[in-house]
Amino acid sequence: MSAPAAPATPSSIDDLPPAIEVRGVRRVYKAKPNPVTALDGVDLDVAPGELFGLLGPNGAGKTTLIKILTTLLLPTDGTARVFGFDVARQTTEIRRIMNIVSGGEQSGYGLLQVREQLWMFSQFYGIPVREGWRRVDELIDAVGLQEQRHQKISSLSTGQRQKLNLARGLMNDPWILFLDEPTLGLDVSAARVVRDLVRGWQAAVPGRTILLTSHYMAEVDELCDRLAIVDHGRILALGTPTELKQRVSAGSIFRLVLDALEGGVEPIAALPGVERAVLAADDATAPDGQTVAVNLQLTDDAVLGSVITALAAQDAHIVALQKSEPTLEDVFVELVGRGFGDAPEGDR
Amino acid sequence: MTQLAGSQARPQRDARGTWQERLLTWRTAVRLGWAVESNWADPVLFLIYSIAKPIASVLMLVVMLQVISNGAASTADLGFVIVGSALWAFVMGGIAGLAWSILDDRERYRMLRYLAILPGSLSVILLGRGTARLLIAGMGSVITLVVACLITGVPIDIGRIDWIMLLVCMAIGLVAVIALGTLMAAVCMQTRQDSWSYPEAVAGALFLLVGAVFPIVVLPQVVQWVGLLMPLTWWIEGIRRAVLPDAASGIGGVGSVWTDVTGTLAPDQGVILVVSMATTAMATLVAFGGYRWSERRARERGLLDRTTGS
Numbered sequence: 084m085s086a087p088a089a090p091a092t093p094s095s096i097d098d099l100p101p102a103i104e105v106r107g108v109r110r111v112y113k114a115k116p117n118p119v120t121a122l123d124g125v126d127l128d129v130a131p132g133e134l135f136g137l138l139g140p141n142g143a144g145k146t147t148l149i150k151i152l153t154t155l156l157l158p159t160d161g162t163a164r165v166f167g168f169d170v171a172r173q174t175t176e177i178r179r180i181m182n183i184v185s186g187g188e189q190s191g192y193g194l195l196q197v198r199e200q201l202w203m204f205s206q207f208y209g210i211p212v213r214e215g216w217r218r219v220d221e222l223i224d225a226v227g228l229q230e231q232r233h234q235k236i237s238s239l240s241t242g243q244r245q246k247l248n249l250a251r252g253l254m255n256d257p258w259i260l261f262l263d264e265p266t267l268g269l270d271v272s273a274a275r276v277v278r279d280l281v282r283g284w285q286a287a288v289p290g291r292t293i294l295l296t297s298h299y300m301a302e303v304d305e306l307c308d309r310l311a312i313v314d315h316g317r318i319l320a321l322g323t324p325t326e327l328k329q330r331v332s333a334g335s336i337f338r339l340v341l342d343a344l345e346g347g348v349e350p351i352a353a354l355p356g357v358e359r360a361v362l363a364a365d366d367a368t369a370p371d372g373q374t375v376a377v378n379l380q381l382t383d384d385a386v387l388g389s390v391i392t393a394l395a396a397q398d399a400h401i402v403a404l405q406k407s408e409p410t411l412e413d414v415f416v417e418l419v420g421r422g423f424g425d426a427p428e429g430d431r
Numbered sequence: 432m433t434q435l436a437g438s439q440a441r442p443q444r445d446a447r448g449t450w451q452e453r454l455l456t457w458r459t460a461v462r463l464g465w466a467v468e469s470n471w472a473d474p475v476l477f478l479i480y481s482i483a484k485p486i487a488s489v490l491m492l493v494v495m496l497q498v499i500s501n502g503a504a505s506t507a508d509l510g511f512v513i514v515g516s517a518l519w520a521f522v523m524g525g526i527a528g529l530a531w532s533i534l535d536d537r538e539r540y541r542m543l544r545y546l547a548i549l550p551g552s553l554s555v556i557l558l559g560r561g562t563a564r565l566l567i568a569g570m571g572s573v574i575t576l577v578v579a580c581l582i583t584g585v586p587i588d589i590g591r592i593d594w595i596m597l598l599v600c601m602a603i604g605l606v607a608v609i610a611l612g613t614l615m616a617a618v619c620m621q622t623r624q625d626s627w628s629y630p631e632a633v634a635g636a637l638f639l640l641v642g643a644v645f646p647i648v649v650l651p652q653v654v655q656w657v658g659l660l661m662p663l664t665w666w667i668e669g670i671r672r673a674v675l676p677d678a679a680s681g682i683g684g685v686g687s688v689w690t691d692v693t694g695t696l697a698p699d700q701g702v703i704l705v706v707s708m709a710t711t712a713m714a715t716l717v718a719f720g721g722y723r724w725s726e727r728r729a730r731e732r733g734l735l736d737r738t739t740g741s
């Protein structure tokens with residue numbers, strides 16, 4: 084099979100092969116004491132034009148899957164195809180039509196200027212010289228590095244490096260872009276810029292596909308058409324954010340903010356009528372560490388009374404109480420059996 | 432904000448891996464290497480690393496030779512040592528330059544993964560990245576040779592230089608050095624961060640085997656065999672013959688493996704050329720296979736984008 088010759092147009096999208104087609108992929112790392120099974124039989128289909136999310140705790144296998152799809156790593160078992168091209172054998176074809184941007188990196192040729200490094204990549208991608216410079220400047224504008232265009236890369240901040248990395252990732256105008264925690268370490272407004280840019284880029288041409296991993300549930304919820312929840316190298320659930328949230332059994336969901344919780348969540352979780360009580364991960368209410376947020380799922384609103392009594396007995400005071408709709412985090416907790424907040428730190 | 436609508440960056444997408452494409456990739460990598468290594472172009476650093484260092488080691492060898500021979504070393508003996516060790520700067524720079532581009536891009540700049548996912552082949556990119564160091568080392572070698580000859584009074588007679596032999600040998604030697612560098616890069620792709628010193632250590636060990644500063648007849652028989660299989664041995668000998676027709680032969684001599692096997696005291700020019708081409712071809716094949724194996728294994732083990740700590 085030869086590389087698809089023409090860019091995807093609305094009429095041709097239906098003829099394209101699946102953007103991602105993963106069948107029974109396993110990946111075992113030969114690690115020191117014991118081998119690590121990072122992926123344990125993954126099947127996944129992503130259609131052209133989708134913005135697909137992978138959500139999972141540290142060590143779930145998200146990055147491993149992305150490395151396999153981007154031809155950096157071979158699967159131990161199983162097959163994976165990107166736009167019909169096999170990741171093990173048709174690497175050149177895949178490399179022409181994909182790119183990857185990872186977050187939280189310190190990559191870059193420190194001595195080069197922002198513009199120079201991007202230009203090098205335009206040349207590696209075979210863009211004619213004049214057009215290459217034009218493309219470089221266009222991307223610099225798009226990611227908002229205008230003021231840094233002549234700055235040495237060694238002097239860029241983390242967020243600026245990340246924007247530079249994103250500009251490099253868009254250089255070949257890929258059909259599919261892999262984003263591994265693209266907003267890691269960015270401040271709120273920089274993260275917003277990245278998200279808007281990525282979404283705008285994808286929407287501009289039908290068929291552009293994105294596979295995104297993130298720890299931020301809200302980000303995945305906001306951006307993704309569909310997502311898969313992964314843990315221990317397996318896909319536990321797959322669907323649109325709405326579908327997944329509907330899966331969480333009915334009942335009442337509350338978010339409690341407490342001044343302290345000396346006894347932990349276990350005594351509360353043990354109360355009759357409490358289906359689940361976990362520490363919240365995206366703890367936006369407690370940036371100072373002074374408060375503790377707990378997500379509760381109760382069979383009925385009335386159970387709240389006994390929870391409050393139990394808390395009072397623990398000498399924990401309620402700072403805020405909010406009844407809420409299920410979030411992806413609730414879905415995650417239900418599937419994985421633990422909250423993001425108490426997920427054990429995985430090796431990176 | 433720009434829409435980044437499609438179509439602008441697509442022109443070359445369907446071109447298959449052509450030679451033209453490889454050439455463009457290589458050229459870009461040379462530029463990248465030059466730009467990244469541009470502190471090498473800083474005159475002071477260039478003087479220290481590429482000229483002062485090799486000249487110093489050549490002169491050190493010359494002094495040692497004079498001491499050992501009680502000052503009786505002939506200019507032919509001195510020329511032997513000077514040519515061999517001046518060329519060594521090039522070998523060192525070539526082998527280390529190629530191998531270090533893997534380590535630099537992986538450990539220091541953390542860009543190896545982004546180079547690895549380019550459609551152009553990684554080996555071509557690494558070759559380009561190493562070219563700057565190779566060029567600089569080449570210049571260093573020539574300057575070292577000239578300066579050392581002037582200082583020690585070894586006469587190089589321009590009129591007696593065999594230019595054709597010199598050019599052919601240089602071309603073969605370039606291929607041989609690149610092959611060895613590629614092999615070293617393949618090793619460094621597999622090893623950990625502390626392998627920075629491997630290329631120079633390996634080059635240093637080779638130095639003793641290939642008759643750079645003494646004829647290989649002084650080596651034990653088994654080691655002589657190894658030396659005779661090395662393309663560098665023949666390359667150095669060829670250059671020496673071309674530049675200094677009166678210098679002693681580094682290969683052969685009474686009691687040497689070469690003389691035992693062939694019955695000749697020393698190989699003539701034709702033999703040197705043929706054997707150096709054959710050994711270089713062999714080294715190139717080994718390097719090619721070794722590199723392919725290494726890149727494949729790196730993909731199996733996920734070595735391309737790891738950093739081993741810094």
Ligand SMILES: Nc1ncnc2c1ncn2[C@@H]1O[C@H](COP(=O)(O)OP(=O)(O)OP(=O)(O)O)[C@@H](O)[C@H]1O
Pocket residue numbers: 112113114119120121139140141142143144145146147148429430431732733737
């Ligand atoms: N090179 C390696 N050698 C050995 N084990 C590895 C290697 N890379 C990853 N692992 C292991 O594989 C598992 C999956 O790792 P992976 O990086 O894919 O997780 P992840 O979902 O991306 O996690 P995170 O959210 O922390 O980025 C982890 O247990 C990790 O320790």
Ligand SMILES: [Mg+2]
Pocket residue numbers: 145146147263
């Ligand atoms: Mg990861």
